Amino acid sequence: MDLPNIETYLRPDEIQAIPNWGEGWAWLAGGTWLFSEPQPHLKVLVDTQYLRWSEIEIQADYLSIGATCALIKLLEYPWLAEWTATAGFKSAVAALAASLKVINIATVGGNICLALSVGTLAPVMVALNASYEIWNLKGESRLVTAKDFQLGFKKTVLQPGEILRRILIPLSNLKWTINYQRFSIAATDPALAIVVIASNHQQVRCVISASVAAPRLLKCEDVKTAPTQLINSLENEDFIEDRRASATYRREMTAVLIKRCFNN
Ligand SMILES: Cc1cc2nc3c(=O)[nH]c(=O)nc-3n(C[C@H](O)[C@H](O)[C@H](O)COP(=O)(O)OP(=O)(O)OC[C@H]3O[C@@H](n4cnc5c(N)ncnc54)[C@H](O)[C@@H]3O)c2cc1C
Numbered sequence: 001m002d003l004p005n006i007e008t009y010l011r012p013d014e015i016q017a018i019p020n021w022g023e024g025w026a027w028l029a030g031g032t033w034l035f036s037e038p039q040p041h042l043k044v045l046v047d048t049q050y051l052r053w054s055e056i057e058i059q060a061d062y063l064s065i066g067a068t069c070a071l072i073k074l075l076e077y078p079w080l081a082e083w084t085a086t087a088g089f090k091s092a093v094a095a096l097a098a099s100l101k102v103i104n105i106a107t108v109g110g111n112i113c114l115a116l117s118v119g120t121l122a123p124v125m126v127a128l129n130a131s132y133e134i135w136n137l138k139g140e141s142r143l144v145t146a147k148d149f150q151l152g153f154k155k156t157v158l159q160p161g162e163i164l165r166r167i168l169i170p171l172s173n174l175k176w177t178i179n180y181q182r183f184s185i186a187a188t189d190p191a192l193a194i195v196v197i198a199s200n201h202q203q204v205r206c207v208i209s210a211s212v213a214a215p216r217l218l219k220c221e222d223v224k225t226a227p228t229q230l231i232n233s234l235e236n237e238d239f240i241e242d243r244r245a246s247a248t249y250r251r252e253m254t255a256v257l258i259k260r261c262f263n264n
Contacts, residue, residue: 003039010046015139018046021161029110030067031103035139047107053165058260061171067109067164073097073122074108083174085198088124089218090243091180095120109164115150117216117240118190123207123215124149127198130169137161143168150214176200180256182210185244192245195257199223206230206258209251211239231255 009028012018024043028034037200039046052203055069058078071093079086093103096112111121112132125132125146126264133146136159150156158164176198183193191210198205204226208214219224220235234254239247 001035001037002037003045004040005043006045007135008044008197009047010044011050013027013050015051015135015137015163015202018161021137024215025160025161027113029113030070030102030105032106032109033114042212048107048163058171059198062168063171063174064173065108065167065169065245067107067112067166069108070104071106071108072100075103081176083171085128085174085176085178088127088178088196088198089121091178091182092120092124095180095182098189101256106148108167112167113156113158113164115152115156116215117153118194118210119215120151120191120194121195122146123196124180124210125167125169125180126207126215126217127196127205128169128176129205130167132167133165134158134162135165139224141165148248153213158162174200181252184256193250193253193257195254195261197261199226204230204245206261208234208237208254211254212237213240227258230258 006173020104024041026042026045028045028047030168051068053066053068055066057064074089075093110118119159130146132146132149133141134144135141144157148157178198181195182191184191193211194209196207204220204223206218206220207215208218216237218230222229234251239250241247
Protein backbone atom coordinates (compact mmCIF):
# COMPACT_ATOMS: atom_id res chain seq x y z
CA MET A 1 0.00 0.00 0.00
CA ASP A 2 1.03 3.64 -0.42
CA LEU A 3 2.37 5.48 2.62
CA PRO A 4 1.24 9.05 1.84
CA ASN A 5 2.66 10.48 5.08
CA ILE A 6 6.26 9.67 4.05
CA GLU A 7 7.95 13.01 3.29
CA THR A 8 11.51 11.84 2.67
CA TYR A 9 13.12 8.74 1.23
CA LEU A 10 16.87 8.36 1.74
CA ARG A 11 19.16 5.79 0.16
CA PRO A 12 22.61 6.23 1.70
CA ASP A 13 25.53 4.15 0.48
CA GLU A 14 27.12 4.23 3.92
CA ILE A 15 25.77 4.65 7.44
CA GLN A 16 27.97 7.67 8.19
CA ALA A 17 26.23 9.58 5.38
CA ILE A 18 23.15 9.91 7.62
CA PRO A 19 23.80 13.08 9.64
CA ASN A 20 21.16 12.58 12.32
CA TRP A 21 18.12 10.53 13.26
CA GLY A 22 14.77 11.93 14.25
CA GLU A 23 11.27 11.14 15.39
CA GLY A 24 9.33 9.25 12.69
CA TRP A 25 12.41 7.79 10.97
CA ALA A 26 12.65 4.09 10.11
CA TRP A 27 15.01 1.77 8.29
CA LEU A 28 13.48 0.29 5.16
CA ALA A 29 14.59 -3.26 4.32
CA GLY A 30 12.37 -5.41 2.08
CA GLY A 31 9.37 -3.23 2.93
CA THR A 32 7.07 -6.27 3.10
CA TRP A 33 5.87 -5.26 6.54
CA LEU A 34 6.28 -1.50 6.31
CA PHE A 35 4.14 -1.30 3.18
CA SER A 36 1.56 -3.83 4.42
CA GLU A 37 -0.31 -1.43 6.69
CA PRO A 38 -0.59 2.31 7.39
CA GLN A 39 2.41 3.75 9.26
CA PRO A 40 1.00 7.13 10.37
CA HIS A 41 3.88 7.73 12.79
CA LEU A 42 6.54 7.57 10.04
CA LYS A 43 7.78 10.41 7.82
CA VAL A 44 11.29 9.35 6.73
CA LEU A 45 12.37 5.99 5.32
CA VAL A 46 16.07 5.15 5.09
CA ASP A 47 16.63 2.38 2.55
CA THR A 48 19.22 -0.22 3.60
CA GLN A 49 19.50 -1.77 0.16
CA TYR A 50 22.07 0.72 -1.13
CA LEU A 51 24.47 0.00 1.74
CA ARG A 52 25.42 -3.07 -0.30
CA TRP A 53 26.32 -5.10 2.74
CA SER A 54 27.77 -8.59 2.58
CA GLU A 55 25.15 -11.28 3.02
CA ILE A 56 26.19 -14.87 3.82
CA GLU A 57 29.89 -15.15 4.71
CA ILE A 58 31.86 -17.95 6.33
CA GLN A 59 34.48 -16.48 8.63
CA ALA A 60 37.17 -18.27 10.66
CA ASP A 61 34.90 -19.14 13.60
CA TYR A 62 31.53 -17.72 12.64
CA LEU A 63 28.82 -17.84 10.06
CA SER A 64 27.89 -14.23 9.32
CA ILE A 65 24.45 -13.45 7.89
CA GLY A 66 24.02 -9.83 6.81
CA ALA A 67 20.82 -8.13 7.92
CA THR A 68 19.95 -7.25 4.33
CA CYS A 69 20.14 -10.89 3.20
CA ALA A 70 16.80 -11.94 1.66
CA LEU A 71 15.08 -14.90 3.34
CA ILE A 72 15.17 -16.87 0.09
CA LYS A 73 18.98 -16.94 0.25
CA LEU A 74 18.82 -19.01 3.44
CA LEU A 75 16.98 -21.64 1.40
CA GLU A 76 19.24 -21.45 -1.63
CA TYR A 77 22.69 -21.31 -0.01
CA PRO A 78 24.76 -24.51 -0.50
CA TRP A 79 25.27 -25.28 3.21
CA LEU A 80 27.82 -27.97 4.08
CA ALA A 81 26.12 -31.29 4.87
CA GLU A 82 27.77 -31.36 8.32
CA TRP A 83 26.05 -28.07 9.24
CA THR A 84 22.91 -29.89 10.29
CA ALA A 85 21.57 -26.90 12.20
CA THR A 86 21.07 -24.92 8.99
CA ALA A 87 17.91 -27.05 8.64
CA GLY A 88 16.54 -24.64 11.26
CA PHE A 89 16.76 -21.72 8.78
CA LYS A 90 14.81 -23.71 6.22
CA SER A 91 12.14 -24.70 8.75
CA ALA A 92 11.84 -21.09 9.89
CA VAL A 93 11.36 -19.71 6.38
CA ALA A 94 8.95 -22.52 5.49
CA ALA A 95 7.00 -21.78 8.70
CA LEU A 96 6.31 -18.25 7.45
CA ALA A 97 3.71 -19.66 5.08
CA ALA A 98 4.34 -16.49 3.08
CA SER A 99 4.19 -16.21 -0.69
CA LEU A 100 7.37 -16.68 -2.70
CA LYS A 101 7.20 -12.95 -3.48
CA VAL A 102 7.53 -12.07 0.23
CA ILE A 103 10.32 -14.60 0.85
CA ASN A 104 12.23 -13.17 -2.13
CA ILE A 105 12.09 -9.63 -0.80
CA ALA A 106 11.81 -9.82 3.01
CA THR A 107 15.15 -9.76 4.77
CA VAL A 108 16.66 -11.55 7.74
CA GLY A 109 17.17 -8.21 9.52
CA GLY A 110 13.62 -7.07 8.79
CA ASN A 111 12.20 -10.26 10.24
CA ILE A 112 14.32 -10.09 13.40
CA CYS A 113 13.97 -6.33 14.00
CA LEU A 114 10.22 -6.32 13.44
CA ALA A 115 10.23 -8.48 16.57
CA LEU A 116 6.77 -9.98 16.20
CA SER A 117 5.94 -12.54 18.89
CA VAL A 118 5.35 -14.96 16.00
CA GLY A 119 8.75 -14.03 14.49
CA THR A 120 10.03 -17.13 12.82
CA LEU A 121 13.82 -16.63 12.69
CA ALA A 122 14.51 -15.26 16.16
CA PRO A 123 13.95 -18.54 18.06
CA VAL A 124 16.40 -20.33 15.75
CA MET A 125 19.02 -17.64 16.37
CA VAL A 126 18.51 -17.87 20.15
CA ALA A 127 18.71 -21.68 20.06
CA LEU A 128 22.00 -21.51 18.13
CA ASN A 129 23.41 -18.96 20.57
CA ALA A 130 23.82 -16.30 17.88
CA SER A 131 24.99 -12.74 18.51
CA TYR A 132 23.75 -9.66 16.74
CA GLU A 133 26.12 -6.92 15.61
CA ILE A 134 24.44 -3.55 15.96
CA TRP A 135 25.76 -0.33 14.41
CA ASN A 136 25.08 3.27 15.30
CA LEU A 137 25.17 6.18 12.85
CA LYS A 138 28.90 6.66 13.42
CA GLY A 139 29.48 3.07 12.29
CA GLU A 140 30.45 2.00 15.81
CA SER A 141 29.34 -1.50 16.70
CA ARG A 142 28.18 -3.44 19.73
CA LEU A 143 27.27 -7.09 20.15
CA VAL A 144 24.08 -8.32 21.78
CA THR A 145 23.19 -11.98 22.23
CA ALA A 146 20.11 -13.07 20.30
CA LYS A 147 18.63 -14.12 23.65
CA ASP A 148 18.73 -10.53 24.93
CA PHE A 149 17.78 -8.69 21.73
CA GLN A 150 13.98 -8.89 21.74
CA LEU A 151 12.30 -7.44 24.80
CA GLY A 152 8.67 -7.98 23.88
CA PHE A 153 6.13 -7.64 21.06
CA LYS A 154 7.76 -5.30 18.48
CA LYS A 155 10.22 -4.21 21.15
CA THR A 156 13.99 -4.65 20.92
CA VAL A 157 17.14 -3.22 22.48
CA LEU A 158 17.75 -1.06 19.37
CA GLN A 159 18.10 2.64 20.17
CA PRO A 160 16.94 5.33 17.69
CA GLY A 161 19.27 5.29 14.68
CA GLU A 162 20.78 1.91 15.52
CA ILE A 163 20.69 -0.77 12.87
CA LEU A 164 21.21 -4.51 12.90
CA ARG A 165 24.24 -5.15 10.68
CA ARG A 166 24.74 -8.91 10.89
CA ILE A 167 24.03 -12.12 12.77
CA LEU A 168 27.00 -14.17 13.94
CA ILE A 169 26.65 -17.87 14.70
CA PRO A 170 29.61 -19.93 15.98
CA LEU A 171 30.49 -22.45 13.24
CA SER A 172 30.70 -25.26 15.81
CA ASN A 173 27.02 -24.69 16.69
CA LEU A 174 26.02 -25.34 13.09
CA LYS A 175 26.87 -29.00 13.72
CA TRP A 176 24.16 -29.29 16.37
CA THR A 177 20.94 -31.13 15.82
CA ILE A 178 17.98 -28.78 15.51
CA ASN A 179 14.28 -29.38 15.67
CA TYR A 180 11.71 -26.70 14.79
CA GLN A 181 8.09 -27.30 15.75
CA ARG A 182 5.23 -24.91 15.12
CA PHE A 183 1.54 -25.05 15.89
CA SER A 184 -1.31 -23.00 14.42
CA ILE A 185 -5.02 -23.72 13.98
CA ALA A 186 -4.80 -23.54 10.16
CA ALA A 187 -1.45 -23.92 8.42
CA THR A 188 -1.57 -20.35 7.08
CA ASP A 189 -2.55 -18.78 10.44
CA PRO A 190 0.10 -17.07 12.57
CA ALA A 191 1.67 -19.57 14.98
CA LEU A 192 0.16 -20.02 18.45
CA ALA A 193 3.31 -21.78 19.64
CA ILE A 194 6.81 -22.39 18.32
CA VAL A 195 9.47 -24.57 19.96
CA VAL A 196 13.04 -24.81 18.68
CA ILE A 197 15.48 -27.21 20.30
CA ALA A 198 19.16 -27.22 19.36
CA SER A 199 21.34 -29.83 21.02
CA ASN A 200 24.61 -31.68 21.04
CA HIS A 201 25.76 -34.35 23.48
CA GLN A 202 26.54 -31.83 26.21
CA GLN A 203 23.67 -29.38 26.09
CA VAL A 204 20.09 -28.76 25.08
CA ARG A 205 18.97 -25.24 24.18
CA CYS A 206 15.19 -25.04 24.09
CA VAL A 207 13.50 -21.83 22.94
CA ILE A 208 9.79 -21.18 23.14
CA SER A 209 8.16 -18.38 21.17
CA ALA A 210 4.89 -17.22 19.59
CA SER A 211 3.14 -18.42 22.77
CA VAL A 212 5.07 -15.75 24.72
CA ALA A 213 5.77 -12.11 23.81
CA ALA A 214 9.44 -12.65 22.90
CA PRO A 215 11.56 -15.80 22.48
CA ARG A 216 12.50 -17.39 25.81
CA LEU A 217 15.46 -19.72 26.33
CA LEU A 218 14.47 -22.34 28.92
CA LYS A 219 17.02 -23.60 31.40
CA CYS A 220 17.97 -27.25 31.05
CA GLU A 221 20.63 -28.53 33.41
CA ASP A 222 20.55 -32.27 32.76
CA VAL A 223 20.38 -33.57 29.20
CA LYS A 224 19.01 -36.96 30.33
CA THR A 225 15.89 -35.52 31.95
CA ALA A 226 15.50 -32.61 29.54
CA PRO A 227 11.89 -33.18 28.38
CA THR A 228 10.49 -33.36 31.92
CA GLN A 229 12.59 -30.43 33.14
CA LEU A 230 11.57 -28.26 30.21
CA ILE A 231 7.88 -29.06 30.47
CA ASN A 232 7.91 -28.44 34.23
CA SER A 233 9.60 -25.07 33.69
CA LEU A 234 6.67 -23.88 31.54
CA GLU A 235 4.81 -23.18 34.81
CA ASN A 236 7.07 -20.14 35.31
CA GLU A 237 6.47 -18.61 31.86
CA ASP A 238 4.09 -15.79 31.03
CA PHE A 239 1.96 -17.14 28.15
CA ILE A 240 -0.06 -14.82 25.93
CA GLU A 241 -3.80 -14.74 26.57
CA ASP A 242 -5.87 -13.19 23.76
CA ARG A 243 -8.92 -13.82 21.59
CA ARG A 244 -7.01 -16.39 19.52
CA ALA A 245 -6.15 -18.69 22.44
CA SER A 246 -5.94 -18.81 26.20
CA ALA A 247 -2.64 -18.83 28.05
CA THR A 248 -3.38 -22.37 29.27
CA TYR A 249 -3.96 -23.60 25.72
CA ARG A 250 -0.72 -22.03 24.53
CA ARG A 251 1.17 -23.59 27.43
CA GLU A 252 -0.29 -27.04 26.70
CA MET A 253 0.54 -26.76 22.99
CA THR A 254 4.06 -25.69 23.87
CA ALA A 255 4.43 -28.83 26.00
CA VAL A 256 3.17 -30.94 23.09
CA LEU A 257 5.73 -29.34 20.76
CA ILE A 258 8.55 -29.97 23.25
CA LYS A 259 7.59 -33.66 23.34
CA ARG A 260 7.47 -33.73 19.52
CA CYS A 261 10.97 -32.28 19.33
CA PHE A 262 12.32 -35.13 21.46
CA ASN A 263 10.26 -37.82 19.71
CA ASN A 264 11.66 -36.74 16.35
C1 LIG B 1 0.25 -10.09 6.92
C2 LIG B 1 1.62 -10.42 7.44
C3 LIG B 1 1.77 -11.52 8.27
C4 LIG B 1 3.05 -11.85 8.78
N1 LIG B 1 3.20 -12.94 9.59
C5 LIG B 1 4.43 -13.27 10.03
C6 LIG B 1 4.65 -14.42 10.84
O1 LIG B 1 3.73 -15.15 11.17
N2 LIG B 1 5.92 -14.68 11.25
C7 LIG B 1 6.97 -13.88 10.92
O2 LIG B 1 8.09 -14.15 11.32
N3 LIG B 1 6.79 -12.79 10.15
C8 LIG B 1 5.55 -12.49 9.71
N4 LIG B 1 5.38 -11.40 8.93
C9 LIG B 1 6.50 -10.54 8.78
C10 LIG B 1 7.25 -10.82 7.52
O3 LIG B 1 8.11 -11.89 7.72
C11 LIG B 1 7.94 -9.51 7.40
O4 LIG B 1 7.20 -8.75 6.48
C12 LIG B 1 9.36 -9.50 7.06
O5 LIG B 1 10.13 -10.41 7.76
C13 LIG B 1 9.91 -8.10 7.27
O6 LIG B 1 11.04 -8.06 6.48
P1 LIG B 1 11.35 -6.84 5.54
O7 LIG B 1 12.77 -7.03 5.12
O8 LIG B 1 10.35 -6.71 4.45
O9 LIG B 1 11.26 -5.64 6.58
P2 LIG B 1 10.59 -4.20 6.47
O10 LIG B 1 9.14 -4.32 6.25
O11 LIG B 1 11.37 -3.34 5.53
O12 LIG B 1 10.92 -3.70 7.97
C14 LIG B 1 10.33 -4.31 9.09
C15 LIG B 1 10.77 -3.55 10.35
O13 LIG B 1 12.12 -3.83 10.66
C16 LIG B 1 12.90 -2.62 10.69
N5 LIG B 1 14.21 -3.00 10.13
C17 LIG B 1 14.42 -3.64 8.96
N6 LIG B 1 15.73 -3.93 8.82
C18 LIG B 1 16.35 -3.44 9.92
C19 LIG B 1 17.71 -3.45 10.36
N7 LIG B 1 18.69 -4.01 9.64
N8 LIG B 1 18.01 -2.87 11.56
C20 LIG B 1 17.02 -2.30 12.30
N9 LIG B 1 15.72 -2.28 11.94
C21 LIG B 1 15.39 -2.85 10.76
C22 LIG B 1 12.11 -1.62 9.87
O14 LIG B 1 12.39 -0.29 10.26
C23 LIG B 1 10.69 -2.04 10.22
O15 LIG B 1 10.32 -1.52 11.47
C24 LIG B 1 4.15 -11.06 8.41
C25 LIG B 1 3.99 -9.97 7.55
C26 LIG B 1 2.74 -9.65 7.06
C27 LIG B 1 2.62 -8.47 6.15
